[in-house]
Amino acid sequence: MKITSLQNEKVKQWVKLQNKKERDKKGLFLIEGDHLLQEAIKRNCVIEIITINPYKEDNIPVYEVTKEIMKKISEQQHGTEIMAIVKKEQHSLKPGNILFLDGIQDPGNLGTMIRSAVAFSIENVVLSEDCVDLYNSKVIRSTEGMLFHSNIFRVTKKDFLEKIVKNYTILGTDVSNGKDVTTMKIKKPYCLIIGNEGKGMSDLARSYCHDFLYIPMNKSCESLNAGVSASILMYELRKEK
């Protein structure tokens, strides 16, 4: 199907999905670029494909649009060639370890951590209620398609930690009083909590921790980037000690 008018009802609906409220209401979100599209197709969650060049995909409606329309729907400065409308998947806790993100605000950081969690085979990524929206276009871009390989869901911090506290080793980070992650033995399954970029972990999350970790580093450096720190901890905790 071809669409050439910016006033077309479909176009208006797609543009609205740039907005979190609309994404929440519809249970849909936008993805950009062929790499993400291919990952989403594998997961059977693509509803509609929007393209400026001819494109064919069995069983999924394809809309061919003008560059002008694409630029309006895309959230990248120079637009993109192909996009899709994707259905949010509902996930819940699976057996295995947990990366718990406590108020992460930077979309790039969140995307990077999701990507690293897949790389280091963490079974669950759990977002607290005050994290940035998972379906924000920058988050999705930074996951480099790994969003579709991740078991990820949002919870209310208190309820979730209360529920898992008896069956998981809950680990926080603490640069001054933590234990060295390179030598520490962890009883699995674990739930690793990564705090907000500026403020660190919330007092609530801290109160549930069984132990605290740190990454040994040079004293001139106060801390690492949150995405880096989470990634090194997941990398290190994967090793058998």
Added chain:
Amino acid sequence: MKITSLQNEKVKQWVKLQNKKERDKKGLFLIEGDHLLQEAIKRNCVIEIITINPYKEDNIPVYEVTKEIMKKISEQQHGTEIMAIVKKEQHSLKPGNILFLDGIQDPGNLGTMIRSAVAFSIENVVLSEDCVDLYNSKVIRSTEGMLFHSNIFRVTKKDFLEKIVKNYTILGTDVSNGKDVTTMKIKKPYCLIIGNEGKGMSDLARSYCHDFLYIPMNKSCESLNAGVSASILMYELRKEK
């Protein structure tokens, strides 16, 4: 000294420093926020301080400006309270290891890698001619002040690698043919090369490598974020094996 007019000559000069050409010409750059200011003062490289609230610092000229002026000079969306004009420092190769950044384009990634290089005590950070400008405001912000603890300089890739190839173990990354960084023994000093976010290492840099590394990870994940990957490699190479 108080400045209240946007037309003031000083204000015009400061705003121009948002531009790379002007920064190169003057050998100066802008920093924002008290944390960076304090780090820069320790390094004796602050030329002028610009503030909206009264502020005193011995031996450095302080300019009190209006919020409107500050918003014009600042590159953050909502402005800032204090800024400074800082002199670029000239660095050159020091004894020790090298992190070599081959065409890194994302300012956040560059800043993150500088921060991690300080954390993991890498003595030199070297930028190829095609890396993003070090004095870009987003790079500086992402270093979290670690720019001022880092021995960092820009080179011509070919000349630099040619010069060091006999005395350093030059290490690239290669997900399919590299050696596992967790078990590999490295002859020091080393020069670790991290390639561009999308394209990876340049053929030129690759041709100088003595060895290639990889970080063991889950097969569903093609690669890690460049900043994360650099950080894990530096973290791992620091350990004695």
